[in-house]
Amino acid sequence: MSKKDSNNLNELLATLFNSIMITESKAIITEEFKDISHNDMHIIEAVGIEEPRKMSEIAKRLGVTVGTLTTNINSLERKNYVIRERSDSDKRVVFVTLTERGRKAFFYHRDFHKKLIRSVVSEFSSDEKEVLMRCLNKLNDFFTND
Numbered sequence: 001m002s003k004k005d006s007n008n009l010n011e012l013l014a015t016l017f018n019s020i021m022i023t024e025s026k027a028i029i030t031e032e033f034k035d036i037s038h039n040d041m042h043i044i045e046a047v048g049i050e051e052p053r054k055m056s057e058i059a060k061r062l063g064v065t066v067g068t069l070t071t072n073i074n075s076l077e078r079k080n081y082v083i084r085e086r087s088d089s090d091k092r093v094v095f096v097t098l099t100e101r102g103r104k105a106f107f108y109h110r111d112f113h114k115k116l117i118r119s120v121v122s123e124f125s126s127d128e129k130e131v132l133m134r135c136l137n138k139l140n141d142f143f144t145n146d
Helices: 003-028 038-047 055-062 066-078 100-121 126-144
Strands: 082-086 094-098
Touching: 003 038, 003 100, 038 055, 038 066, 038 094, 038 100, 055 066, 055 094, 066 082, 094 100
Parallel strands: none
Antiparallel strands: 082 094
16 A cells, blocks of 8 residues: 555544544433433443443443443442443342433434444445445454553
8 A cells, every 4th residue: 555545544544533432422422411421421331231240341341441330330320321230149240231311322322323334425336335334344353452
C-alpha cells in the first residue's frame, strides 16, 4: 500500500470511529437518559437483559478491570439502572442485573443500533454487504487478537 493510501485509510478509520461515537452519543443520550454517559450505556449493554451477569464477565466483555467497572456500576446503581447482589454460594462473586429503568435504556440503545445498521446498508447491494462484512470481520480480528 502506498504511503498516500495508508494515510487516507488511517484518516478514514479515525473519522469513521469519531463520527460513529458522536452520532451514537447524540442519539442515545436523550432527555430520559441524560443522567448517564455514552460509556454508561455500553456498560448497560454489557450487563444485558439475560440472567444476572458476574462483574468479572462484564469487565471482560468491556476490556476493563473489575475495579474500574465497580466505579461505574456504583454510579449506575445510585441512578437506579442496575442492582448488585452477592452470590449466596460464594460471597466474593457479585452479580449485576438491570432494573426496569436499565432495561428501558438497554432496549433504546439496541433499537438505535438496529436503525443505524438498516440505514447504513440500505443502499448497498447484496455483494457490497458481503464485502463489507468480510472487511469488518478482518478488522475486528486484527483489533481483538492480542
